[in-house]
Amino acid sequence: MKNKACILLVIIFCVNIGYAQTDNIQTKVDKYIKWMTRKKNPNIWGASAKLYALGTNASPVIKRKYRTLPVVAQLGCLKALVSLGELDYAQQKLLVILKERNPRDIKTMATGMLEVIGDFELEEDLLEILDKTFDPYVKIAIAKLTWQISRAPDAIKSLKGFLKVDNFRIQAAAAIALGEVGNINVALPILNKLKEQPTSQGRMAQILLDHDAQINHYETLLSSQATKPKTEVKNDKLKYPLVDEVIKKINEYHVEGDKFSKEKLVNSAVDGIVSGTDVHSAFWTKKEWDDFVRTAINEEYVGIGVYVGEQDGQFTIISPVYSGPAYKAGIRSMDKILEVNGWSTRDKTMDDIIKKIKGDQGTSVELKVYRKGWSKARDIEVNREKIRVPSLFSQMLPGNIGYVKLTQFGRKGTADMEKALLQLEKQNMEAFILDLRGNGGGWLQVAVDIIDKFVAGKKLVVYSEGRHPEKGKRYNYYSTNNTHPNFPMVVLVDESSASASEVVSGALKHYKRAQIIGQRTFGKGSVQEPIPLDTRSGARLKLTIALYYLPDGSCIHNIMDTEGKIVERKGVVPDIEVNYNDFESWKNEEFTRLEESKAFENYLDKHYKNNKKLFHKLADNDQLNHDLYPGFNEWHKSLKTKASKNDTRYWLRLKTRARVSDDRGKQYACDYLEDPMLQRGIWELCKKIKIDAEKIDEYNIFAEKWKK
Incomplete structure (x- = not known):
C-alpha cells in the first residue's frame, strides 16, 4: 500500500512538474x-x-x-x-x-x-x-x-x-x-x-x-590555362567519350540522324542517367519545368472551364466546370463545338482547338455549339476567366454522416477542407468520411494541416530524412491543435492513394483517430526536390532526396530492386480490407458498344425531359431497381445485349447522374449505392453513432450485406 502511495505521489509530482514547465514557458x-x-x-x-x-x-x-x-x-x-x-x-x-x-x-x-x-x-x-x-x-x-x-x-x-x-x-x-x-x-x-x-x-x-x-x-587565369599547348590537356579532352561517340554515330548513320539536335540527344542521355536512380526522379528541360509549374502546381488557370474530348470525330464537351464561365453561358455536357471565333474545328487536332479557345483573362471567345435536339447550331459567347479546379467534393449523407472526397493536396486544400467541414458541421454532422481513393498526393504541408484538424495537441505526424547533410536532414512535422470535434471518422484508401494521402491515413491510423477502410495504399513515401542546374538555365533535376516516415518510424515507401521491381510492399495497410466489385472485361466492351450506339443517350432523350423529377430521384438512389425507370424492360430488350438488366441499369444511372449534375450545376460527390468501400465506411460509422443502418431507407438496400 505504501509503495502504491509512493508511486501515486511520484506521478502527481511529475504531472505538476509538467504543468509548471508549461506555465513557465x-x-x-x-x-x-x-x-x-x-x-x-x-x-x-x-x-x-x-x-x-x-x-x-x-x-x-x-x-x-x-x-x-x-x-x-x-x-x-x-x-x-x-x-x-x-x-x-x-x-x-x-x-x-x-x-x-x-x-x-x-x-x-x-x-x-x-x-x-x-x-x-x-x-x-x-x-x-x-x-x-x-x-x-x-x-x-x-x-x-x-x-x-x-x-x-x-x-x-x-x-x-x-x-x-x-x-x-x-x-x-x-x-x-x-x-x-x-x-x-x-x-x-x-x-x-x-x-x-x-x-x-x-x-x-x-x-x-x-x-x-x-x-x-580568376577567370582570366583559367582562360590562360586553357590556351596552353594541347599536349598538356590531351587526356582531358573528353570526360565521357562514349556519349559523344554515340551522338556522332546517330547523326551519321541513323536514317533520320540529321533531324536530331545534339541538345535533344544529350537530354535523352540525361533522362536515362536519372531514370536509373528511381522512378520518381527525372530531368526536366526548361519547357517541361514551366509546364509543370503551370499545370501541376497551379490550381487555377485562365480558360472557359470545360473538360473536353473527342466523340464521333467531333470536339466534345465531356463536362463543364460547374463554377466556370462556360456553364454559366449555357454550355453543357456532350455539346459539340463546331467553330471557335469562326474557325472550323473539323479535322483539327485537340491541341490546336484548345489553343484557339484559350486566351487572356477578361477576353471572350465565340463558340458555335450544337446540341442534340437543336434544329441548328447556336453561337454562344463565353468569357475567359480564372478557373479554379475543385480539389474536393463534399456531401451530407443520410444519418448525418459527412463525406469529403479530396482529389489532390493542392495549395488551397487546407482552406477548402476547413470550409467543407464547417458547412457539414452546420448541418449537424455526427460522423465523418474522408475519401482519399485515387488521390496521388500533393503538398506535404497541406497533408500536415489536414491531419492537424483531427489530431489534438502537439504530436509528431510525419518526418522526412535522407542522406544529404542539408537537403536530407531530418525534419519533423507536428500537429498543433485540432480545430474540429472528435467525431467518429473513417478514411477510405485504395491502391492509387499515394504520398500525402498515405501520410494522412497513416498518421490518423497511428493515433487511432480514424478507421482505415479499403486497400493497401500505393507505397510512395519519397521526397522529390527540383534542383536548378548551373549548366542548363531553366532546367531542373527532380531528385529523390529523402523518405517520409510515420510517427512510429515506419516508412511507407516500397522497397525496390535495381530494376525498379517491388521486393517489399509498404504503404498503409487498412484496418478493414474491402475491394471493389469485380467487373468482367467483356462488360467494358459491351458498355463501350452501347455507348457508341448512343443507346443511353437516346433513352434519356426520349424519357428525361418529361420525367425530370423522377430521374433526379433515381440519380440520387434508384434502390437498384430497374423497374423504376420508365419503359426500361422494352428498352433493354431492344438493346439485344448479353448484359443483365442490372448491368444496363447501372450504366444508365451513370449517364443519368451526368445529366442531373448539369441540371443542378453541381457534381455528385459519391455514390453510396454502388460503392462497397463507402458502404462499409457508412456501416462502421452507423455502429459508432448508434443508429441502425437497416432503418435508413437509403441504406437498407446494402446494410444486410455488411451485417453478416
Missing part, C-alpha cells in the same frame, strides 16, 4: 512578447532571440499569441519560429504580410526572412505579389528574392527596369540587388557612381565591385 513567452509591443524602445530582435532560446516547446504558445499581435511583433515571433524550424508556418505568415497593406520596412524585413527559408515553392506566390506591388523598394526586394529561389526571368526583368527610372536612390537599390544576385554587368555604371558615396549603399557597391574584379581576375 507561457509566462516567458508573454514576457518577451511584451518587450516587442511596448511603446518606447521595443526590443523586437532581442525578444525574438529569447523566444528561440525557449526551445520547440514554445512554438505552439507563440502561434496562439501570434494573431493578436501588431505586425512588428509578428515579425519578431516569425523570426523565432524560423529558428525553431517552423518553416512552413512562418513562410505562409510572411506571405500574408507581403500581400496585406503594411509599411515598406515591414515588407522589406518580411522579404529578408523569406530569403532565409529560400523555398522554390514560393515562386508562384512571389510573382503574383511582385505584379501587384507598387512600392519600388518593396518590389526590388521581392524581385531579388524571387530570382534567388527560382531564377524566374520576370524577376530580373523587373530589377533591370528600375535602372532606367529618374530617381537615383531607386536606381541604386536595384543596382545593388542585381549585383547581389550575380547580374552585376548591367548595373556597373550605377555601382561605380554609387561607390563614391560615404553611405552603407556606397560601401556595398564597393564590395560588389571588388568581388566582381576578383571573379574577372
Whole structure:
C-alpha cells in the first residue's frame, strides 16, 4: 500500500512538474512578447532571440499569441519560429504580410526572412505579389528574392527596369540587388557612381565591385590555362567519350540522324542517367519545368472551364466546370463545338482547338455549339476567366454522416477542407468520411494541416530524412491543435492513394483517430526536390532526396530492386480490407458498344425531359431497381445485349447522374449505392453513432450485406 502511495505521489509530482514547465514557458513567452509591443524602445530582435532560446516547446504558445499581435511583433515571433524550424508556418505568415497593406520596412524585413527559408515553392506566390506591388523598394526586394529561389526571368526583368527610372536612390537599390544576385554587368555604371558615396549603399557597391574584379581576375587565369599547348590537356579532352561517340554515330548513320539536335540527344542521355536512380526522379528541360509549374502546381488557370474530348470525330464537351464561365453561358455536357471565333474545328487536332479557345483573362471567345435536339447550331459567347479546379467534393449523407472526397493536396486544400467541414458541421454532422481513393498526393504541408484538424495537441505526424547533410536532414512535422470535434471518422484508401494521402491515413491510423477502410495504399513515401542546374538555365533535376516516415518510424515507401521491381510492399495497410466489385472485361466492351450506339443517350432523350423529377430521384438512389425507370424492360430488350438488366441499369444511372449534375450545376460527390468501400465506411460509422443502418431507407438496400 505504501509503495502504491509512493508511486501515486511520484506521478502527481511529475504531472505538476509538467504543468509548471508549461506555465513557465507561457509566462516567458508573454514576457518577451511584451518587450516587442511596448511603446518606447521595443526590443523586437532581442525578444525574438529569447523566444528561440525557449526551445520547440514554445512554438505552439507563440502561434496562439501570434494573431493578436501588431505586425512588428509578428515579425519578431516569425523570426523565432524560423529558428525553431517552423518553416512552413512562418513562410505562409510572411506571405500574408507581403500581400496585406503594411509599411515598406515591414515588407522589406518580411522579404529578408523569406530569403532565409529560400523555398522554390514560393515562386508562384512571389510573382503574383511582385505584379501587384507598387512600392519600388518593396518590389526590388521581392524581385531579388524571387530570382534567388527560382531564377524566374520576370524577376530580373523587373530589377533591370528600375535602372532606367529618374530617381537615383531607386536606381541604386536595384543596382545593388542585381549585383547581389550575380547580374552585376548591367548595373556597373550605377555601382561605380554609387561607390563614391560615404553611405552603407556606397560601401556595398564597393564590395560588389571588388568581388566582381576578383571573379574577372580568376577567370582570366583559367582562360590562360586553357590556351596552353594541347599536349598538356590531351587526356582531358573528353570526360565521357562514349556519349559523344554515340551522338556522332546517330547523326551519321541513323536514317533520320540529321533531324536530331545534339541538345535533344544529350537530354535523352540525361533522362536515362536519372531514370536509373528511381522512378520518381527525372530531368526536366526548361519547357517541361514551366509546364509543370503551370499545370501541376497551379490550381487555377485562365480558360472557359470545360473538360473536353473527342466523340464521333467531333470536339466534345465531356463536362463543364460547374463554377466556370462556360456553364454559366449555357454550355453543357456532350455539346459539340463546331467553330471557335469562326474557325472550323473539323479535322483539327485537340491541341490546336484548345489553343484557339484559350486566351487572356477578361477576353471572350465565340463558340458555335450544337446540341442534340437543336434544329441548328447556336453561337454562344463565353468569357475567359480564372478557373479554379475543385480539389474536393463534399456531401451530407443520410444519418448525418459527412463525406469529403479530396482529389489532390493542392495549395488551397487546407482552406477548402476547413470550409467543407464547417458547412457539414452546420448541418449537424455526427460522423465523418474522408475519401482519399485515387488521390496521388500533393503538398506535404497541406497533408500536415489536414491531419492537424483531427489530431489534438502537439504530436509528431510525419518526418522526412535522407542522406544529404542539408537537403536530407531530418525534419519533423507536428500537429498543433485540432480545430474540429472528435467525431467518429473513417478514411477510405485504395491502391492509387499515394504520398500525402498515405501520410494522412497513416498518421490518423497511428493515433487511432480514424478507421482505415479499403486497400493497401500505393507505397510512395519519397521526397522529390527540383534542383536548378548551373549548366542548363531553366532546367531542373527532380531528385529523390529523402523518405517520409510515420510517427512510429515506419516508412511507407516500397522497397525496390535495381530494376525498379517491388521486393517489399509498404504503404498503409487498412484496418478493414474491402475491394471493389469485380467487373468482367467483356462488360467494358459491351458498355463501350452501347455507348457508341448512343443507346443511353437516346433513352434519356426520349424519357428525361418529361420525367425530370423522377430521374433526379433515381440519380440520387434508384434502390437498384430497374423497374423504376420508365419503359426500361422494352428498352433493354431492344438493346439485344448479353448484359443483365442490372448491368444496363447501372450504366444508365451513370449517364443519368451526368445529366442531373448539369441540371443542378453541381457534381455528385459519391455514390453510396454502388460503392462497397463507402458502404462499409457508412456501416462502421452507423455502429459508432448508434443508429441502425437497416432503418435508413437509403441504406437498407446494402446494410444486410455488411451485417453478416
